[in-house]
Amino acid sequence: MHELSIAESIVDIVHxxxxxxxxxxxxxxxxxxxxxxxxxxxxxEFSYQAITAGTLLERSTLTLERIPFVIECKDCxxxxxxEDGITxxxxxxxxxxxxxxxxxxxxxxxxxxxxxxxxS
Ligand SMILES: [Zn+2]
Numbered sequence: 001m002h003e004l005s006i007a008e009s010i011v012d013i014v015h016x017x018x019x020x021x022x023x024x025x026x027x028x029x030x031x032x033x034x035x036x037x038x039x040x041x042x043x044x045e046f047s048y049q050a051i052t053a054g055t056l057l058e059r060s061t062l063t064l065e066r067i068p069f070v071i072e073c074k075d076c077x078x079x080x081x082x083e084d085g086i087t088x089x090x091x092x093x094x095x096x097x098x099x100x101x102x103x104x105x106x107x108x109x110x111x112x113x114x115x116x117x118x119x120s
Contacts (some may be wrong), residue, residue, distance in 0.1 A: 014110055023056035024056045028063045032108050072097060073091065
């Protein structure tokens with residue numbers, strides 16, 4: 001399962017940024033998930049809970065922040081949110097667009113019991 005390997009990499013990132021003795025203090029791991037990153041949010045949350053069960057990260061939860069799919073049109077210079085992932089400009093029908101956001105999948109920050117560690 002795709003989401004399972006993503007959940008494993010998120011756990012790896014947490015291990016990389018948080019000292020071993022603080023792992024049990026991790027409360028939440030915030031992850032930016034683009035609407036078109038190809039990840040099923042529910043499935044990712046489920047996978048994370050499944051692989052952290054019985055580990056030091058057992059009490060932590062995954063907080064997903066949905067990032068809309070936004071395209072920028074090179075012809076009319078406007079940005080639009082695309083609900084269906086189509087990269088054609090809805091305003092002028094141009095295909096000369098670039099993707100601004102919506103494909104990302106990244107750990108934004110890790111929240112510990114007392115202090116907050118910010119990573120970008
Ligand atoms: Zn346009």
